[in-house]
Amino acid sequence: MTPVPGPLDTRLPSGFRVVLDRRTRVLDGGSALLGGAPPRLVHLAPAAVALLAGRGALAVTDPTSAALARRLLDIGLAHPANGRDGPRLPAPGPADVTVVIPVKDRTDGLARLLAALPPGLGGVIVVDDGSADAAAVAAVVHRAGAELVRHPSAHGPAAARNAGLAAATTDVVAFLDSDVVPQPGWLEPLLATFADPAVGLVAPRIVALPPVRSWLGRYEAVRSSLDMGLEPAAVVPRSRVAYVPSAAMLVRRTAVGPGFDERMHVAEDVDLVLRMHAAGWRLRYEPAARVAHDHRTTFGSWLRRKAFYGTGAAPLALRHRGAVPPMVLSPWSAAVCGLLLCQRGRATAWAMVIMVVAAERLSGRLSRLVHPRRSAVWLTGLGLAGAIGQTGSALTRHFWPLALVACLFSARARRAVVAAALAEGVADWWRHRDHDPAGPGLTGYLLAHRLDDLAYGAGLWWGAWRNRTTAPLRPVTLGERSQPRG
Template sequence: MIEVSGPTRTRLPAGFRIALDHRVWAVDDGEVMFGGAPPRMLRLSPTARALICTDGTCTVADDDSAALARSLVDAGMAHPVAVPPQAVPPASDVTVVVPVKDRVDSLRRLLGALPEGLGGVIVVDDGSADAAGVQNVAGAAGARVLRHPEPRGPAAARNAGLAAATTPLVAFLDSDVVPEPGWLPVLLERFADPAVALAAPRIVALPPVTGWLGRYESVRSSHDLGPDPAPVVPRSRVAYVPSAALLVRRDAASAGFDDDMHVAEDVDLVLRLHAAGWRLRYEPASRVAHDHLTTPVAWWLRKAYYGTGAAPLSLRHPGSTPPMVLNTWSTAVSVLLLLGRPKAALVALVVCAGAAERLARKLDVRRPRATAARIIAMSTLGTVAQTADAITRHYWPVALVAALLSRRARRTVAVVALTEGAIDWWRRRGDDPEVRLSLPGYVLARRLDDLAYGGGLWWGALRHRTPGPLRPGWTDGRRGAPRQG
């Protein structure tokens, strides 16, 4: 595996302001907080509590506030909201690298959307048939062109541009994206933190959005990681960011992408940087539009292709990309719920109650049972969501076999597939106000998406002869995966 060195400085600069994440909740007058990525409990000293304003913000002014801000940001309990202007790198510190193969018109569209004042633009032609067309479009935009006579893949193309860049920061933009105005300054602000090696924008649909698959992709694309900022941390809500648009610190990412990986190379880079101690940020206030695939066959094959990346990732980073993250009691709840019987559901409630009581005995808070009940309830909802997702996505071949052998299993799988799809549609129906989502079309696309990805997942596992991408992760010290903090 490619080695990456970690940051030499991590102290946040004076004037760096953070705000608590909206999911964080506190007990005991703010002494104990719950939340973060992955979720955790954090106990604050009286000094630390005094540094957090009533609006949930904290501004770095001394060593104590710098240490608190660092802890909260690293835990995913708070996010940067303002940074000192003098700590923000200028656009001239950025070289944009564009890998391209046979997308001359898309390249022209992208280069025309880049801001002025950049430190440079490098177009890497990865074996295009129309090399002259790429050269003419890039030359007209003042970009430098590097060429691979034969296609070597997007990772190798990005690495060629990274090696040729001389600026402190490098932005990778695929040729099928169009950055929206203001995308770069927002990402540059994240590099006021000297420990940040990578910042990624939100990938949204390039208008116009048409067709049932286009409407689905506008709110459920694999590239779109949602409207909330987050640290990029394995086994958390934002566990990766796509390489369609990235801004990286050149020294931190100098080892580049793994040339041998033609899929999931972006996840591999994220995992290597994280393991080295670098901080990685997802910033949805920065938006880059992506020309989503919406032709049914091409779309479905692309989703399956994404699934094949899980196997090489599991071999390079064991336990970092599990299909589910469970503990002993939540596994019992999942199994009981899958039985689909009233008595089993009652037993699942008893299991949850027992887990809450055990947790309450460990919590040093004023109302341990109420706090434990809330934690277990939230965890149970997460378990139910993971179970539904696993049945229809990661383990659908197993669900299919069970459905063929058992009438009860058929009913359970059908109920899960329809209910999960309808709930997901309800949650996302307002994400894009300009797009009207049809419930039947959305559920159909959702299930086809799962079939494609899950099929690719199993194919990759068989091809690489590893059960790694199918093995759940554990949070209670079970063998086979690292324990979450």
């Protein structure tokens, strides 16, 4: 695959505003910040402390503030705030956007999407990827005044999007699948993000298209694989938002090179995100923009889709080594989790000893803080909580076939798996319960969540076997870098 070109200019313009992420913890009177993606501790120089001055926001006015804002954005401690208040910076407008829509035999959804597009766009290109009734698709496209590109036979969504990308002439291209409906005001927050010249891709939040029906529909409304959550984020591998789906995304046409890898028929969007990140582009997730998606909610099609997503892990792991691991743990947290799984008093005691030693060693590295030991204990606790959450999720999602075999022979394994399934499920429900008012109750959520994990894990193992690799099943340690292979 031809490499993605990197950005030529990363300088933030004068007037560009950033605000600290709500998860960023301010320490020692503002002289240190903790947070980001992945989390890190950043000590600020006196000039940087003065620029922030407890306000939690920063406007670019000179090279110093521009460098600080860039640093805060790049490590995920802050997010752009342009267009939310204050003057709007120069950024692309609707006339600079071409919407590309791949479609195959979904004329009703296509008509619904075309009717929801805002006026004044630079172009709308529909790529018919081998529909059985080409005339029906053409009729819908012509009624909407859009441009039609047709593939006589299906080449896959990546090839369809690339065909539209090649035909576009505007600076920005919006990829929208034919089963989505943009909500009013969706485009403006996304375009405002491009005021940063280093941003090559931005994606909206994907929400459920009403009406929401059935218990699976209620689960998808709060836990869809396409929904990256309520908070804005930098899109960074192995972080809270590690990818964004191509069901709805905007890209700079010059930032994506030849586009999607047409050899991939699943996870081609994640592959593009990883290649752009490796090339130095900044990628953003902006939930203030919302695009509704017609989720699959019939039982069979839902399970097949989840398993299909799982099959994409193996080709991704082979192309981008270490970028899509099942777990990312520090050595000490991995040891603690392993000891706790033993369910033995002596093992638990050793786990506590390891935690104390890890916290004490960390406090030595935090000596510049006013309260290094207190901060070290807090950070160690957060790290352990995250490690336990990852372990519980991995047992019931990525490694459930191995966990099932262990349960057949060990009562201790059965206790561990049942505890993980319940605890992880309840914690996951608590985190996602407010994502949509149509969400399910705890019991319905637990059942759907466990089925989701079983289907995804089955697809992951099938993909690993088919590609003859264990790469998507290998955990990585913190600090181990992912390496794209192209």
